[in-house]
Amino acid sequence: MKKLLGLALGVLTAIGGFLDIGDLVTNAVVGSRFGLTLGWVVIVGVVGICLFAQMSGRVAAVSGRATFEIIRERLGPRAGIANLAASFLINLMTLTAEVGGVALALQLASSIEPWLWMPVAAFAVWLVVWRVKFSIMENVTGLLGLTLIVFAVSLFLLKPDWMQLATQFLQPATVPADAAPQASSTYWYYAIALFGAAMTPYEVFFFSSGAVEEKWSIKDLGQSRLNVLIGFPLGGILSLAIAGCAAVVLLPRQIDVTALSQVVLPVAEAGGKLALAFVLVGIVAATFGAALETTLSSGYTLAQFFGWSWGKFRKPAQAARFHIAMIVCLLIGLGVLATGVDPVAVTEFSVVFSAIALPLTYLPILLVANDPQYMGRYVNGRVTNAFGMLYLVIILVASLAAIPLMIITGAGA
Amino acid sequence: MDIPRARRATSLAVAVLACGLLAGCVTTAGGALGDLTRSSRSAASDLQSISLALALFSDDRSTKAVTGTAIEDSLADLVTLQQSVATLTVDDARERTARSRTLSLLDDALEAGISVKEAVNEVGGAPSVITAHHRAEGAADRLWAWSTRLEKLW
Amino acid sequence: MMRRTKQQRMPTRRRLIDASLSLLDRQVLDIDDVPVQVVTDIELSEVALDHPIPVGSPAPTVTALLSGPVLATRIFGGRPPTHRLHRIDWAHVAEIGIALSLSVRGSSLDVTWVERWLSGHVVGRIPGGHDDPE
Numbered sequence: 001m002k003k004l005l006g007l008a009l010g011v012l013t014a015i016g017g018f019l020d021i022g023d024l025v026t027n028a029v030v031g032s033r034f035g036l037t038l039g040w041v042v043i044v045g046v047v048g049i050c051l052f053a054q055m056s057g058r059v060a061a062v063s064g065r066a067t068f069e070i071i072r073e074r075l076g077p078r079a080g081i082a083n084l085a086a087s088f089l090i091n092l093m094t095l096t097a098e099v100g101g102v103a104l105a106l107q108l109a110s111s112i113e114p115w116l117w118m119p120v121a122a123f124a125v126w127l128v129v130w131r132v133k134f135s136i137m138e139n140v141t142g143l144l145g146l147t148l149i150v151f152a153v154s155l156f157l158l159k160p161d162w163m164q165l166a167t168q169f170l171q172p173a174t175v176p177a178d179a180a181p182q183a184s185s186t187y188w189y190y191a192i193a194l195f196g197a198a199m200t201p202y203e204v205f206f207f208s209s210g211a212v213e214e215k216w217s218i219k220d221l222g223q224s225r226l227n228v229l230i231g232f233p234l235g236g237i238l239s240l241a242i243a244g245c246a247a248v249v250l251l252p253r254q255i256d257v258t259a260l261s262q263v264v265l266p267v268a269e270a271g272g273k274l275a276l277a278f279v280l281v282g283i284v285a286a287t288f289g290a291a292l293e294t295t296l297s298s299g300y301t302l303a304q305f306f307g308w309s310w311g312k313f314r315k316p317a318q319a320a321r322f323h324i325a326m327i328v329c330l331l332i333g334l335g336v337l338a339t340g341v342d343p344v345a346v347t348e349f350s351v352v353f354s355a356i357a358l359p360l361t362y363l364p365i366l367l368v369a370n371d372p373q374y375m376g377r378y379v380n381g382r383v384t385n386a387f388g389m390l391y392l393v394i395i396l397v398a399s400l401a402a403i404p405l406m407i408i409t410g411a412g413a
Numbered sequence: 414m415d416i417p418r419a420r421r422a423t424s425l426a427v428a429v430l431a432c433g434l435l436a437g438c439v440t441t442a443g444g445a446l447g448d449l450t451r452s453s454r455s456a457a458s459d460l461q462s463i464s465l466a467l468a469l470f471s472d473d474r475s476t477k478a479v480t481g482t483a484i485e486d487s488l489a490d491l492v493t494l495q496q497s498v499a500t501l502t503v504d505d506a507r508e509r510t511a512r513s514r515t516l517s518l519l520d521d522a523l524e525a526g527i528s529v530k531e532a533v534n535e536v537g538g539a540p541s542v543i544t545a546h547h548r549a550e551g552a553a554d555r556l557w558a559w560s561t562r563l564e565k566l567w
Numbered sequence: 568m569m570r571r572t573k574q575q576r577m578p579t580r581r582r583l584i585d586a587s588l589s590l591l592d593r594q595v596l597d598i599d600d601v602p603v604q605v606v607t608d609i610e611l612s613e614v615a616l617d618h619p620i621p622v623g624s625p626a627p628t629v630t631a632l633l634s635g636p637v638l639a640t641r642i643f644g645g646r647p648p649t650h651r652l653h654r655i656d657w658a659h660v661a662e663i664g665i666a667l668s669l670s671v672r673g674s675s676l677d678v679t680w681v682e683r684w685l686s687g688h689v690v691g692r693i694p695g696g697h698d699d700p701e
Binding site for chain 1: 451454455457458459461462464465466469473474475476477478479481482483486487490557
């Protein structure tokens with residue numbers, strides 16, 4: 001019975017923790033502009049993140065090494081430093097976006113300006129990282145994030161034309177007939193953005209470091225596999241629900257999503273103030289949880305690369321550089337937000353840059369997952385490797401195409 | 414993994430060249446008229462958003478906080494659009510006329526948005542919800558029609 | 568830049584390891600499994616710099632594991648002065664696996680001074696810094 005509860009908790013936490021500000025904004029933007037014609041990207045992204053998380057979790061459980069330790073050991077210092085710099089900066093960008101997202105969500109709940117919420121949010125993130133036990137942190141934010149199911153409920157309440165939605169989803173090449181010639185490049189730009197939002201690199205740093213934090217061994221792998229294989233796809237369905245809600249309510253009115261407030265309007269239309277309450281709790285929980293994860297990831301990447309002592313399982317005084325690095329990162333994120341930059345704009349860039357940086361984190365994991373010195377007999381099977389290679393190609397294509405498309409489309413204008 | 418220096422230099426040069434070429438093709442598609450079209454469409458989108466927020470609020474389906482935030486976000490975007498259109502470089506008389514027409518429509522849009530904000534906050538002397546709603550919808554429709562006309566002129 | 572021999576014989580156990588593969592860039596853990604530093608370079612004994620080793624002379628031995636500014640010089644070239652190197656004596660190394668384990672506590676080593684300073688003067692002063700999170 002206890003095992004069943006543990007399993008349920010793991011799955012539920014995976015669902016609730018799947019979405020972050022990148023998913024919320026990108027799916028809503030895409031739904032409001034393209035309907036569900038980009039839905040296939042969510043599927044591709046979810047399969048990818050399942051594959052990726054599974055491999056990195058297995059590597060951590062079997063070898064006891066977390067991602068950046070492995071990157072350093074396998075790629076050597078030159079490639080490792082380049083990898084670290086890029087991953088760290090993009091992680092920092094995502095952190096900034098998440099803290100901004102918390103502030104925006106709190107504004108929606110309270111009407112108080114987000115600039116006032118940002119220091120509060122950053123401080124709260126730090127406090128939780130400083131004091132709260134890892135598993136409690138994960139479980140609380142994950143379970144509260146489950147309230148985002150209200151997006152799926154709202155989609156049903158809106159009584160959409162399911163045939164139309166299905167047609168959009170299954171005929172991904174449908175670009176409207178009266179579209180500008182640039183529409184194709186814009187479509188693919190947003191495909192990459194959505195892909196980056198689904199396959200967030202910090203998720204992998206966090207997952208594998210978390211495995212070490214919670215001292216996973218090989219027998220914990222089965223549980224983690226279930227969490228990932230059930231939880232993440234269900235989280236992906238929520239992503240589609242967000243896009244679907246935007247497609248049903250915003251697209252017909254030709255409203256392009258540019259702010260978080262627009263993301264929740266469809267939920268209000270579907271279920272009124274009660275639904276709105278749920279979605280706001282969910283957004284605060286999801287963005288706060290993601291802010292925690294990105295903050296910890298920034299600590300993990302630096303500490304693991306430079307060989308510092310790290311981990312929430314240690315007293316802060318025994319992982320001094322780790323904690324100071326995280327404090328500095330939060331301060332930098334806060335500083336960037338204090339310049340008045342729009343957190344939604346930061347989010348939109350962070351997902352595209354996440355897509356660009358994906359090969360850097362993915363390739364070492366794929367290499368190590370096949371290395372018998374680290375993995376013993378738990379190296380990748382043939383099926384995993386087949387998918388692994390396929391995704392390597394997809395990730396490389398997305399990464400290379402991102403910047404040219406960004407330039408051509410003016411960042412999706 | 415040492416790539417010979419010559420090859421590295423060549424790859425770098427190619428990359429820079431490619432970026433340069435791409436920057437050249439950066440289709441500010443349609444030039445100034447294209448920018449005006451996109452700005453008009455964005456403004457129409459903002460007004461529709463304001464209109465939807467108002468409708469949900471008057472239906473008691475939304476809270477004041479969410480409605481207020483949605484309206485503020487759209488108004489802020491309208492102001493940004495106004496600024497970017499005002500500072501747009503125009504080359505000939507046709508573009509200049511187009512720009513001033515867009516600006517006047519944006520002014521209308523901003524005022525319509527503000528009247529919605531006042532209606533929601535029940536500021537003294539504010540228009541009724543229905544009037545504000547009509548005003549916002551009307552301004553949005555005009556902007557959208559204008560953008561369609563502009564697009565044909567690229 | 569130090570010239571390295573490719574293989575170094577271990578004195579106590581008959582094991583042949585490749586210094587590049589098994590020592591460099593590896594994590595060093597102390598006796599309690601607390602991370603200490605990363606091996607960024609290795610110090611060898613009695614090697615004349617930039618001269619080939621004469622045939623028949625005794626092989627150089629590993630005297631210390633290095634960290635610190637050595638990362639930059641290893642990538643870009645050059646050598647930092649000896650007093651700037653963070654050294655861990657080879658004698659302290661107890662075991663070589665995926666990570667290197669020492670036979671001493673990290674806090675007794677010079678190389679951990681940054682961590683100890685930050686711990687004592689910054690992190691330790693924030694309320695809750697010494698609290699066990701579990």
